[in-house]
Amino acid sequence: GAGVSQSPSNKVTEKGKDVELRCDPISGHTALYWYRQRLGQGLEFLIYFQGNSAPDKSGLPSDRFSAERTGESVSTLTIQRTQQEDSAVYLCASSPRQVEGARGYTFGSGTRLTVV
């Protein structure tokens, strides 16, 4: 597509439930990133995929968080047994390959997750 697409745009879930967030990157972009943005805070790196290489999972905050990506297509971020502190906007971004020069990332509009 023309941009990075994320779904759902909003998700309200009960504490303890599992949620799955989806990211559809720009066609041809080999690199895909997930960030979390809590209210009033900066973007927190979660995970990075580059083509078929092993993902960099160093930013995942706990083993309740996992992400998958098949090839250079859609990625899903799964949060198991959600907690209230998981409430945030989850942003996905893609880039043609490992970010070079000034191209930066193209972000999706995010999924606003609220755990009640």
Next chain:
Amino acid sequence: GQNIDQPTEMTATEGAIVQINCTYQTSGFNGLFWYQQHAGEAPTFLSYNVLDGLEEKGRFSSFLSRSKGYSYLLLKELQMKDSASYLCAVRDGNYKLSFGAGTTVTVRA
């Protein structure tokens, strides 16, 4: 770890100039980015600096001093539509950006 600091809020009048400062301490440096984010929207790329000096792009300019770990974003001829959050981000490897908390700029008539 990464430490990126920027002011939380700034207010300015339409037509004026505002300078948003960003200081950073990171393990490795491979470029500094500024992003604009309107409420409820995705961040959009504004500028990139990897060498010391000033980069100008229309009403927006960005400056970098690597020795001081310092950057600023200068917004000139402010317009109401410039009211947004401005994010400073440092690339500390060849792919990962670390972000500051963002500066909310409010432009008043």
